[in-house]
Amino acid sequence: MNYNLNSQPAREKKVSTISGLKSLLDLVSEEKQNLTIALCSILINSSLNLLGPFLIGYTIDKYIQTKQFHGVLVFAGILLGMYLVALGTSYFHTQLMGGVGQRIILTLRNAIFNKIQELPVAFFNENKAGDLISRVNNDTDKLNQFFSQALMQFIGSIVTMIGAGIFLLVINWKLGLATLIPAVFILIFTRAISPWVKQRNAQNLKSAGSMSAEIQESLTNFKVIIAFNRRDYFRKRFDLANRHNYQTAIGAGLANNIFLPVFGLFSSLAQLTVLSYGIFLIAEGNFTVGLLVSYLSYATNFYNPLRQLATLWTSFQVALAGWDRISQILTLESNLPVAEDQGQTASTAVMAFKDVHFGYPGGKEILHNISFTLESRKTYALVGPTGGGKTTTASIMARLYDPIAGQVLLKGRDIRSYTPAERAEKIGFILQEPFLFTGTIKENILYSNDQYADFSNAQFLEVLQAARLEALLVSFEKGLDTLVSSGGDSLSLGQKQLVAFMRAVLRKPELLILDEATANIDTLTEQLLDLILAQLPEETTLVIIAHRLNTIENADEIFFINSGEVTRAGSFKDAVDKLMHGRRTS
Ligand SMILES: Nc1ncnc2c1ncn2[C@@H]1O[C@H](COP(=O)(O)OP(=O)(O)O)[C@@H](O)[C@H]1O
Ligand SMILES: [Mg+2]
Incomplete structure (x- = not known):
């Protein structure tokens, strides 16, 4: 069995996003109840946010255009109440998922540590303690970040997007289709670029591990280093590892941030389409001002979460890269298993x-x-x-x-x-x-x-x-x-x-x-x-x-x-x- 974690074939190509997500979700199978509650909370939150633009459009057409300001006040009050409830649910599921994330770290760190204790001497000959420490500390935290911050926003964004998309199509399907087309390009772009982003992040985690190994080696051998006056040599080595980590971090940052401007561009295109096509429809008498306001709002409701998804997608790619490094350890088996007793030979x-x-x-x-x-x-x-x-x-x-x-x-x-x-x-x-x-x-x-x-x-x-x-x-x-x-x-x-x-x-x-x-x-x-x-x-x-x-x-x-x-x-x-x-x- 090959115990050298850093020489194992790169797994990023083998693990698809879907199976990666599935194995991540298996991690939280014990948190089903909390996840369900958080999910309900996020559904309420998203529905309230989706209902808002509709009520605003309705108020404009029904009360503002007809100058019935009493009605405007009533609806303003209702909207305020809705937004407050939305705020409450958002706070609630953030808290809940924060706990879930910390418990995942707790379980994972224990699992990795226990696994390491099981492994034979050969494993320790081939892996540097610093890299292992980095896996226990740093990589597990990437998973925590994903679960405590990203996962529910991820789901919330998707729900909001689907809801907004439905509203867009129901209100006016032609305008709806025109608004949604840029999203298809975003989807194609994301699919094409994700493996590259994940690979960049994997490189970054790996170089963080090497840097940690470098620190560990000089810390455990400090006497030799001082006695032989090798400080400059180790300074240089650390500088090299640190620089390499800096470069991979820049590389990962670049990859992680590429989604945002691209998403921004397409969402602006969508807004432009709604505005020009919408005004054209109003001029033809087929559309109302209130509907257009609702519409712009839904378009925002569709594209904003999409932009957020860009960030969350990154967090997901980072978590996947971290999970790969963790599973490398968890899937190792001791090559010194206890064999079946083949019986005794008569011998003193x-x-x-x-x-x-x-x-x-x-x-x-x-x-x-x-x-x-x-x-x-x-x-x-x-x-x-x-x-x-x-x-x-x-x-x-x-x-x-x-x-x-x-x-x-x-x-x-x-x-x-x-x-x-x-x-x-x-x-x-x-x-x-x-x-x-x-x-x-x-x-x-x-x-x-x-x-x-x-x-x-x-x-x-x-x-x-x-x-x-x-x-x-x-x-x-x-x-x-x-x-x-x-x-x-x-x-x-x-x-x-x-x-x-x-x-x-x-x-x-x-x-x-x-x-x-x-x-x-x-x-x-x-x-x-x-x-x-x-x-x-x-x-x-x-x-x-x-x-x-x-x-x-x-x-x-x-x-x-x-x-x-x-x-x-x-x-x-x-x-x-x-x-x-x-x-x-x-
Ligand atoms: N962990 C190790 N990995 C690879 N080679 C090793 C390791 N430990 C010892 N060796 C090699 O095995 C040989 C025998 O070493 P060892 O058994 O320690 O010798 P002795 O105890 O008789 O001085 C040496 O050539 C040494 O380089
Ligand atoms: Mg010896």
Whole structure:
């Protein structure tokens, strides 16, 4: 599955306006009641607005032409009342739809966030956080704008237009037809140009995403940037992204605003037609002044909403472009589904790799035909040169990725048949680059371990004591209550590794993988870690990836990993020889 959202084929051509609208409306299916009420309100509003010109024309012919001013006052009063009611309904449905829009944002942001949480590591390798944030924040807001502001106006405008059109044709069908012809041109023009407008908007949203990604990259790497004095370089990169976004915004603006003048032109043409043809009809005696006034008013009532529709149509195109970007995420499926249990093979091995091949998405093969077994209660060391494939092998053991070919067995069963919860319970993985969450040391040790969640500090210390972990707390000034800020930046790398170590060991996994987990810890503390590991329940299998020779000296078996091949080192001395040889040749 292709997880790179920005390299997916452009969808704007595939999704037609109608099916786009339909999928947008599916979004609001839970808001049926509010939509119906808003719809009724807008219908009342439009009918009142449509009735106005008719009453005005009637008043002119019946009362003004005959100088019965009492009647004029009565009708003026009625019209005022109608307009006030129209105002009320307009306010009402605007409020109602504002709420609908916000609820859509709420649901969509949750849906996208939940979806992202489901997706495998490969997805995060291929997409920049900044672009994803932009989709969650910016693109959902485009939909909110459409629903809270545009949708009801859209419907209201269409109702008013149809109503006005009917009045125009009923009052005088020839004049009506002449008035409506320019609208046909507008329709043809709009149809022809909409895909282009949507594409321009899609480009704009995309460049907003890239800009956001640029900001995110420099923010997460600010230390490197400052240390290497790369500020100018990043300034330039941001400037470039910002400029590109500016250009696409101008492009989108240009596209979005093209409707307005064109619509204006045709609506003026229509007014001109009514006026000249109407006066001609009056001169012939076939038409009254009152009717002409009503008529001009209806023509305005027809073309004004049409002009508004131009703006709304734009809002719709923007919403569609945003919705496309959102659905790209929502339609992704995890390529690490839980497979059906194919049954157990009789084996005492905790883990077995069978002819495993692996390559990162879009890249060349990294691991070639690897087979090995890890027996229960044993300690394994993985050694080899940097870039040889140790971390990759460990990631596959923990099913951060699936192999391209071959099979990984966990306790004799295909690892794909375990649920994420079962897998996390059996396998503990201390990453090469541990990540801590904002909070306290205690919260971080307890991360994804509900067992001791309600324990007081004193109770929890006892638990740590029993696991011999308590001694590790001395390096933290305030012990369990030491605060961790922004991803563990307030701690040293070694301290982070200690927390990650406690986090993993406390869960007592059957298979514990340590990826260079003690690389930044002093030798004394490391000896302490060795003691703790020796204290683990007997059935624990340990996989230690390390480059310090003393850490691997006690291993039962040593695997040598180089250029994506795994070989068994017969003895410690053999491993050292291989390592030295590998270093010399690489
Ligand atoms: N996320 C990734 N995407 C693409 N290639 C990767 C990724 N991670 C590692 N690699 C590549 O896989 C190879 C093995 O890397 P790794 O397993 O991290 O080595 P080691 O842990 O032994 O130093 C390297 O050539 C590296 O460039
Ligand atoms: Mg590594």
